[in-house]
Structure formats: structure tokens, C-alpha cells
Amino acid sequence: MTQVGLVLGTEDAYPLEFWVGVAEGQYLQLDDVVYVETEVPGLKKGVKIYGVVDLVRSRYEGARFDSDVFRASEGILPVGIATSAHVSVTRVDPEIYVPPRPGQAVHRASGEERDRALFFDTMTRRFPVGLARDGQPLWADLDYLDGTKGAHVNIAGISGVATKTSYAMFLLYSLFHHPNTAEAQGVKNASAIIFNVKGEDLLFLDRPNARLRDEHRHIYQAMGLPVGPFQDVRLWAPPAKSNPFELVPDTDARQDGVGVFCWSLKEFCQGRLLRFLFADADTESQLAYAVAAAERYLFEKTAGQPRGQAWVQVDGRRLTSFQDLVSLLDEEEKVFSRLAPATVAAFRRRLWACLDTVGHLIRGDGDLDAEKHRIDPTAHKLSVVHITKLHDQAKRFVVGVVLKQLLEAKDSQGTREPLLFVVLDELNKYAPREGWSPLKEVVLDIAERGRSLGVILIGAQQTASEVERRVVTNAAFRVTGRLDMAEAERSEYGFLGDFARRRAAILTSGSLFFSQPSIPLPVLVRFPFPAWATRHEEARSPDPWSRLR
């Protein structure tokens, strides 16, 4: 309980903001947590007003002109120096909204007072989401993530510096490993599916990071987290096109322990997955009729065919590859009998284009064991779906189909728990603000119903302004890394407030603003260097001798 200064009387003090004159020999910096106690007539105990410093200024007193600084430095003009800090109020306890009075003592909040200032005392199930600027953990309330009071996370920031995916992974790591939440109901058996859209940086989550140093370990320890890689990770990659005979994962840096995902033709027809080949947001309505007609046709014609069989038979024609299916739809006129020829032509043109981009993901090989290649996100704690190398169209197809299938599974399961987390970067691609697509519908479905279904979206994008508004606003936790100046001015970032907006433009790698419903202000956090490997050079292979005992 250090007194750092007094409430200023030369600037107005309000119930929600005030200025502090910083005392000689003391300092306040941005993000410092402070409190002041003020008396209210008739109240036995004072009202405690807690807040966070969001502006600090220092100026001459007794000087009138800018050039006085030179006179002062030459020893001609006597001046004083006054330093003051602006405080935005986070909490008033009890809730009597009076301003602090000029001259009242302002204290630096630590320990219990800090917990109260940031509402940590109200969080019964909390987990760390990074270190605040004072080196203490910033906690988040699980109630706002698991659907009890809210759900979903949205992360924004320019690529490279903002480290969106890294932070999403850190959040999951913290949630799954912190003693407060690791065993919590819903989290204990929870699993996560992560779409790896850039590079191969998520293919080594299960390996310890060889570049981790002690200083990084200390940050984990400061938050009460163990240091290590993710456990029970299943990696998925698409089949390599180069090998038509055997299904081998299409990855460069890592082959071992990587499963190959694909869908059987039967699944494709029975699951009505064709729409996800037309998942660009600009799908015209006419084309949607053609897609619906083709889906219906394929569904009806393949109904009742044997289980465990990948290929399908349509009107006596045996389809064993995606190409067969494309040819069928190209030739079969009766499917589109009521549609304009131009629409049908457009549909076929697009379908042909898919052959090369998505064809290898939809297979009808005689010996294909579809179950083996099916992504079941609940079978492992973490499933990483590697779609980096896929064409945009194929990426949309995979994301759309996986999300649709997991939603259907959750729907039929009927309970919220255990939770299923979905990490998806580039939301602007999958749920853009403009237009409609079946994929956007699925993402929106998760954003809107996920809370009750137990499907939690950890979404990320460079610019929240380009993502469907409902997807962003449904997120209880809003996280912002470095933003482009112009982007930061948009209304989507109103939660940051004026000062944080300006700072968002200069955030460094590893620092983000974290906003949660429990705390009325965004708080700057930094999160540690990953304890898991993020590329091949960082992956420390398991010690072969460790098995010999």
C-alpha cells in the first residue's frame, strides 16, 4: 500500500476518471493499478475507487511559453516540474459513484487490492491469460468462455507482429494446464481442433521447444503453469497429390505421426457436402439452385448403399473417384432439367475447376477405409488440421465440412460438456462481412449457437472490420495485437478506448490488449514464448535413451 500521489484539483475528477499528481520520489506508468478511498456522508466505511493509469504527463510549472524550456535549462528562469497521471476507473466499491476529492491520497494497488481493482476476486474459476505490465498474472473468468455466461474469443491484429495463432495456442495451453481449470468440469475432457492455415508452425505442438530459456520458463511459473509441449496431439494433413496409389500426408517438415484426412464419395453424397465446393461468399443465388439440385440428386441416388464402402453407384454407374462424379454431373441432363442452361454451364465450369483443387480430398478408392481418414476432433485433446498447402477453394471445403460435421455431432450429443474449442484464423475469408455462403453460415452458427452447444470459437483475423459483425460481437473475450492505424479507428475496436487504440498501433510482438466482460477496460498483457516447438529447428526429438531403464 504505497502512496504514490494525490488527486489533482486543477483537473476535474469524475466518478469514472480522475487525475493524480505524482508525488516527489514516486512514479506512475501506463497500466499501473491504483486506488483511492473517499468518504461519503452517512457511510461508515469509505468508498474505494479503483482504476488503471492510461495517461501520464509531465510539464513545467511557472513556464508560459514553449521556449521557456531553453531559459530554464540555461538557469535563467526558475520553474517547477509537475507529473500527473490520468486514471480510468475500473471498480467502485461499494457502488456509490462519487468522484474522489482533490487532495485525497492515491495508492498503488497490489495483492488483494489489485485483485479487487481488476475483479479477480469475483472470478471463481479463473485462468491466466498472460502477464500484465506489473509482472502479475492477468486472469480471465472461465464462466465467460465455457458458455456459462458467455463464450468465444476473437483476436485481431496485423500478421507477423500480432502473433494471433501463437496467442490462441497459449490460451488453450493455459486453460488445459492451469490447476484452476485443467480439472474443471467441461475443460477436463475438452478437446480442441486447430486449422493450421499458414506455414507448418503448428505441426510440432507435441514437441518441447529447444529454444526455450529460463527467462521464458519464469513467466510460465509466474502464472502457475507447467512448462512443456501439448499432450495428446493428433496431426492431420491432406493426401499428397504426387502419390495417387498411397495416402501419404502432404507436409514438408514432418511426416511421422501425421494422419491423412479425406472424405469418401459416399460421405460426400450422403452428407450433402457439395455446397462447400461453392463456398465463396459471392455464390450467386442461381448457382445455389444448381448446387441444391445436384446435392439432392446425389443424396437420393446413393441412399442405402453398403456401409464401409467408399465408392458409390449411381444409376448403374460406378463412381470411384471425384473425377467420375464430376463427369456424371457433366453428362446427366435430367438433374438440372428446370434450370437455365447458362446456370448449369456455370455450375459445371466451377465443378471442373474443383477437380484439380479439391479432387484429391474426395475419394472412392476400393480399399479406402474412410473411418481412418475421418477427422474426429474429440478423439484427441488437440487435433491440428494442416491446410496450408491447399488451394483456397479446398481450404474452404475442409473448414466448412469439418465444422459442419462437428456441429452435427455436438447437436446429436445434446450436452454442452465436454467443450470443443475451434481455432480458426483468417475469419475474414471464412465469414466475410459481405455476402452469403454455406461456410459463413456454419461459422455464424457456431458463433450464435456454440455457447449452448459447447463449441467455442477462438477466431482470429487481421481486420475485424472485414468479418461478419455477429461473429465478432458474440465473442466474450476480445484480444487485439498490433493494428494498422486506420483499422484501429474503426468502430469494431471501440472497446479499446482512445488511449489503447493509439497504443495498439505500436504494440510489439508478444503484447496484446485483452478485453473481457468482467473488467471494463482492456488490459495490456504479454504472453510467453511458446513452450512447444513452432518449427522444425525448435523441435527437440524425444530422447531415444529415455525409454531404456
Next chain:
Amino acid sequence: MGGEGSLRLHPWALSVEGLLLGDEEGEDEGVTAERRIDPQVEVGIEAWGPLEPRVESPLEGVLFVDGVRRVDAGVVQQEGGHLYWGLFGSYGVGAVECRHRQARVVVEHVERRLVLGGGTVPDLLRIPCGSSVLEYRGVLSRNRQQEVRGELQRLMRDKEGALISSLGDGLLLMVDGPLTFQVPRDMPVLGYAKSHYRRYLEDPKLVQVVLDLPPGTRTPLFLIPREGGHDLLSCYARVAPSPIPRHPLVGIVRLEMWAAMGLEAAVRLADLATALIPRFASSAQWDPRAPVNLHPVAALEERLRHRLGDHGWVRRGIEQFLFRGGEES
């Protein structure tokens, strides 16, 4: 307050007496008419001309001393058929030390007085004013409005004198305004007079020298005879040039020293001061009395005036006090 309940406000005194600058009123005090001013103490009248200051070793530092005063409220005390003029006044004195390329206020004092021209003078009045209580000590003066006001000036000057005696660790002491108090002979104290109410030099040839002074030079010393052997040695110096359309006295100040220190010491002091002051000249945007109101002094005055408290607020405290018949709350 007992009998002092008869204190009443003197309302329109405010506009005339609201804020007095700590200036050269009383410049003529004690000047004797019997002996004439002697311009030949340093050089003969034929050799009168601008003198470049000779400074052998640069100054280590300088202390500027100044005071400000203010009439907080004018009052009239009625006792029977007698009316006595009076005032609630505040004054502050302080010093700025300029040394090692650093200027800082080293001392500042504020005092408050109730000056009355007669009647019952209270020892101490405690007047609640917002978050503090202002303490006015009672002082008796002669019963003329001018005298009452002059008393406040005198009190401030005395305080300045007391301050100077407590200062002075070998630094040059520059007092704003003419010298009105005695100090030990060996104290390097200079008076710094900015206004020119009185003409000390009658000879037009000598006056021309003053007007033509280049910046950073001074006139030869001249002796100002005073009563009781408190003679002064004085000279004019130019702080800054006076461009057209200003009159040629703008930028000229008059320095004075006690003659008791001896001619040699006075010449040395005058040279030091003449060389020093252009550096501290204020700019027109800073002070209406620029360039002669030096920066440290201008800043000190502003600060002291600030320390006197908000005038309207103090005045309201006094009014309220008088309205309640002198009760503290």
C-alpha cells in the same frame, strides 16, 4: 473579536488598491535636499561616457530577491464617532538562486496583516477561507489612506531586508527596487530600480550619455545623498537595446549600492551587475515590463502572487467573516 465587530468593508477601495506591484514607491524616501547629487565620484564630468564593465573573474551565482503585496480588502473601523482607515493585506517575499546554470526558488514567505489607522487593533484574526484558515496579524499605522497602504509596503520591505540578512553565502544579491534597508558593509547587495520617477541627473549632457548607453554598459557612479549618512552610490545601465518606437529609457535600469561599502567595492559590484543583467533580460511576451523586469524576478513575482491565494476567494472569506461579525464559522 469583541469591539472589532465594527469593522466594515470599504467596497470601492478594491479597484484602486487590488493589486500593487512590488515596485519603487518610496524611491524618494529620505533624499535630502541640502546636499546635491555628485556625478563626479568615479570620473570627472568631462570624462562622463559609457563604461564597459571590467570583470576579472566570472560570478559563481546571483540571488534575486523580490516581494509582492496585495490589498485583500479595504476596511473602515468605526468606534464611536471615529472612523479609521484600514486594510487586510498580504505580501510575499522570496529569492531565486541562479547558479551552475540552474535557477531555483530558494526561499518564499507569505504573511498577512490587518493594518488599521487607529482604534482597537486585534493581535490576530483567524479567517476561515475554504480549506485553510488565514491568519492576519494586527498592525497600527497613521490614519491616512496613503499611510495605511504605505505600511503594507514597509512591512514587505522589512521582510525583504530580514530575508537578505539571512541569505548571502557570498553570492551577489540583487534586490528588486531601490534599497530601503541597511545591511552589513561587506554584503554584496545591489538595488535594481526599473522605473524612473525621479531625475537624478540634471545636466543634459549627462542625460544624453544615459540615453545613448549601449547594451551591457553603465554610466559612471554618482552619489545620492541621504539623511542620516545612508548615502547611496548609483549608476544607470542598459539591459537591452531600445528599438523604435520605444522611448530611449526602455531597457535602462538604475543600480544602487550603499556608499558605506566604499567606492572601490561599489565599482566592482556595479561592473559585475552590469555584465550580468543582459543575460537575464525578459522578452516582451513574458512581461509587460520587459526587458528590464528580469526573468528570475518576473517568475518569482508570479509565483509569490500565486502563493498569496486567489484574490476573489480570499476577499470572499474576509467578507463572510465580517458579515458574521467576526465569528470563525
